[in-house]
Amino acid sequence: MRTWQTPLSLDRADPAPLAVQIARALTARIRAGALRPGAPLPSSRALARTLGVHRNTVLAAYGELAAEGWIASDPARATLVSRDLPPPAPGAAGAPGPAARAGFDLPPAPSDATWETLPPGTLELLGGTPDPRLVPVAALGSAYRRALRRREHLAYGDAAGHPRLRAALARMLGEARGLAVPPEAILVTRGAQMALALAGRALLSPGDGVAVEALGYRPAWESLRLAGLRTVPVPVDARGLQVERLEALAAAGAIRAVYLTPHHQYPTTVTLAPARRLALLELARRARLLVLEDDYDAEFHYEGRPVPPLASADGAGVVVYVGTLSKVLAPGLRIGWLAGPRDAIARLTAHRRFLDRQGDLAVEAAVAELFEEGEAQRHAWRTRRVYAGRREALAAGLRAHLAGALSFRTPAGGMAFWCRVAPGLDPEAWAARALRAGVAVQPGRLFAHDRRPRPFLRLGFGRLDERELAEAVRRLAAALPRGAQRAGASGA
Template structure:
């Protein structure tokens, strides 16, 4: 028995759990005939001492082998190799056969537009993409503890409410009430798979195919495509230094039968300006008169660095016209897929019914874990830490850009968000610059990616969320080399901060925000 015990070699660097390594080694000896049917195995305590592992690890290995049919246990006698071995040993699935994939044997509808950042994400070392947070900042240890606690309680492992886990809805409702003035309550929310899932749900549950939706003419490609896939028709509305042009919206609502408007009023995507107070009131009044659905996407409300953040439209909505969409993707991680919709009760009921057929209920186990983070205060502490870090990164990127490019790249420091919206000097092609930067491992977003009409804009969007100050400095150095390659006006860069207003048509709005 001593030879058997010492023959089990464990690889501590192997990511495979140790109990599975032990189980597979014993199963291999049984298959080879070294351990015949009926042969006794060492006690779990003895094998654990020999292998220098915890006894529970050996017990887990024995339980795995017993479940697979390799071992049997006799009360008060020990563990033995079974006399009737499995007909075929458990094995991993074989890889698929090599060769070209077959085309679909049925007609396919038109495909959605490709994601603008696909190529950049696959090739770049530095992702200066505005909506990309830094996964290194995720409180992974706290999240793992919360997830283990939820699983130990079997919390969220059964079918549940399609509105989402009740504990997370209660935590979100408390946060929205205390920080954003939204008195929705837990029953006034539907938890979704990120804000993207929320937009898709709203488009299908609260609108009909063929309805017209007004959108910001410079805006969020993913939302536009989501609406198109739901059969909705997009109507562009101009955006200027005060946000969405509500006067233009009013005219187009009457002319084109608009039934909803989608906007990002807190930090306009992509320019970061805030919808002016007068326009906020005018928009809510217009929506009340015309019975328009206002889809308010507050995608990065948590990251506001200067002055008091403006409360959402949903906080001043007595007419019940606003569906408020939010997400934890920027706070925690996009991979967790946690977002929400807050809306009037009858709209929430409609959303929940659609959700039950589309997704049944979402991932209640993850939602229970996130609720744990809310309840023990870890999420709030993480948010405070992250906001401080992102403010430092914003200023670091702004300083580096000012020193490297001077008047060739003009921008203002946004009061919130995770990106800078920059005007490039005349003579610089943003598309060519983006291609040259990508060849040097830096992904940036030229203005065309945010234009509903697909026309070029003399602007770029530079995100600072994913990288620390040292990495941002290297990214700027590479951007400078890329700009020299594509050619730029002869002006020499001047050091210092650049915060003056930009007025180039197509790059608006960029006027400095008024103090709040």
């Protein structure tokens, strides 16, 4: 009985019953190899005496351990550690938690898995992110509470999304985007990111090629790649994606799909030209290409009428439309959607069930209520005014302080400027200096499919108010190398 010289530790303050503590301590020893298969255990009477507990307490612990197969009785009715147990693995003893390293081989990592954390106090002049300070949280919180009263929102439900939200989105798409789509042709997703991940998996097959904008949205490409697809870059110019380049790719079987952001191209902010829009739809119809249309900032267009999405002119069932509420409400709500041909939406929904089963129905119902009561629409109007003001403020600030260093066209929509950096200025060195000066900006290389430098900075104005924007521009100017700043001032 030498094993018992180290007493079992029982803790009277531990809320677990003493029998449970005894059983737990014994299995810990067995697992750690301190008690080997076949090792004798003290009699219940002896152990009870040692521990100062009632014998029934030990009998309860032994009974449970026997039922679970940890311990057994030998023919002489002595109690011993079950001989069925294999010896413990070396190194298994006393592990204080999960290992730092996996004991199996990990496949290659996603190629773009770094998402930086910014130092506190950094002003985020970053593309496309809205201001969470503008979200109508009181209305949202109340709507969520009301949604919880219907307890079916906490159960398993429709994987395609809450029917009320699908109906609200269908109405919104008709009114705001000229897209006539019935609720049944909409799948609510967890943001545009899940929409893209699903489309890559459910509508295409591993090995398929997808044409993408050579300057574009890297997280979308990475989702497509993780689905086993190949991304094929196609140049972008002042009229958007060079659609004419797709013909040969399609004819050669190099692509089965096109992913693009035609409304305000990401990151350049240009709108796809009408001739290209029609040419793309016609090519897709003939070549049976999937057109994955990402209409991510549809709600923010400041000049004239927003251009209708490709999906609104698709009679051939080639467009699958991706939208999100991340910009108009909040990214943290994780509400996006896919709209398109019914059979494609059904296929996407089938895949979604095996990805995360369904969305958060209570949040979906709460957001539907914001739409039904007009709160979401009013919020979109209010914030459009706010963002229009911020756009003007940033344009004015850049003109006043960085005219020689940056040139730009004020974008017709969206939440960011795509600025050309003057010759001789290294956008990446500038961005690095700017970060040290307390302002985060994105150099062109981040958006390039070939990861090569581009003489551009993308400056987002969504998250900062006008005072903060002025300060951000000041810091950006202060981060300019001195010579460059002078050169800029004269070259404007």
